[in-house]
Amino acid sequence: MSIAVLLILAIAAFLAGLGGSYLGVGGGVFLIPFMTLALSVNIKVAIATSLIGVIATSSGAASVYVRDHLTNLRLAMFLEVATTLGAIAGALVGLGAPDFYLYLVFGVVVLYAATTMVRVRETAKERAYRGGGKESPFTKRLKLSSVYFDQEDQGVYRYRVERPVTGFGVSAAAGLFSGLLGVGGGFIKVPAMNVLMRVPMKAAVATSNFMIGVTAAASAFLYYSRGLVDPGLAAMVIIGVFSGTYLGARLLEHAKSSNVRFAFALFLVILGTAMLARLFFPGVPL
Amino acid sequence: MQQRASNLRRAVVAEVEDMNRLIYHVLRAGVVVSVAILLFGFVLVAFTGRPIPEQSISPRALGRPLFTFTPEGYFSLGVLILIFTPVVRVFLSLVSFVRERDRQYVLMTAIVFANLLVSLFLLA
DSSP states (O other): OOHHHHHHHHHHHHHHHHHHHHHTOOSHHHHHHIIIIISOOOHHHHHHHHHHHHHHHHHHHHHHHHHTTOSOHHHHHHHHHHHHHHHHHHHHHTTOSOHHHHHHHHHHHHHHHHHHHHHSOOOHHHHHHHTTSOOOHHHHHHTOOEEEEETTTTEEEEEOOOOHHHHHHHHHHHHHHHHHHSOOSHHHHHHIIIIISOOOHHHHHHHHHHHHHHHHHHHHHHHHHTTOOOHHHHHHHHHHHHHHHHHHHHHHHHSOHHHHHHHHHHHHHHHHHHHHHHHHOTTSOO | OHHHHHHHHHHHHHHHHHHHHHHHHHHHHHHHHHHHHHHHHHHHHHHHOOOOOOSOOOGGGOHHHHHTTOHHHHHHHHHHHHHHHHHHHHHHHHHHHHHTTOHHHHHHHHHHHHHHHIIIIIIO
16 A cells, blocks of 8 residues: 555544544444545455444544543443344345445435434423433333433433334344444434434434444454455554544534534435435446 | 442442543553554554555464564554454443442343454354
């Protein structure tokens, strides 16, 4: 790999880490197309590198969120049971399924998530309301509901976690995508937590960031052992992402939740459109 | 009795606080150590004139390359340490839940940890 390629990758990784820590995603959905299209990296190597980037994003950002009590540790662990199983299955299935169907499902799910996020506005009033809802018995048993401190208005918000079983199922799918496509799965997990399970946006982002590292690690070992990890590429991604999360985590904690939500919805729209566009322009190499 | 209960609660909260801080430090350290080793790898590349490695080395075969200060060895080590960081984190969560005597979560965390180990040893 030439130095120029490596430096460009580091910059791309910085952006991925920045956006990733702010949105609760791993940056894989951006890095993989970037690596395969702009840098002509082999797709499997790109997936392996991306998984490592996801771990770096996760460890970098999640560390800050856990310390600042944004992350819901119990919810994360509960959902990780699903995602790790999904991730191993996904990595093993590998190239089993025809790409066409993957992109179709991918694009549809993402666009659906985007529209649901745009529809619901999150304000401080809504966050307070969440504390007063009815708790499902399952949530109560697992003590999933929690509280978080929001820097935006220096407020402490209690929230209840709803529909944990559905969330579990969706997380398994997120894990599957992670192992299959080298993404962190955050783009599914954040809407699942925020819209489906009614976790406030910042807590959802923080928890997702915490989870994606574990999900990615579950399949990263498999890719590493098959010699698909290019250390030079991986190094640039790790270093770039590390710097990006440093900035991104700070930005998230002081941001307005509605801004974060909007940014996320926008991200999903672009992602979904790109995924579906790939269906109609199969000439684009991947 | 009330006093005991609230003391216990306070102790548990303090434990959890500690655990959060510990997890923070472990996660942070994982990335920082990984980056430091990778940077060292770049230094080796500059000093030995060897190219930036494109093939990673299996953990079992890491001994010699590390001992002889080859870039391949240190790049691979840096990457491996990063991949291991979430595994350590899950293990810490397991310890934390055991201390809190939270059976449900000890079970769940054990399953997650087992999944990671399966991925590491059996399949990889």
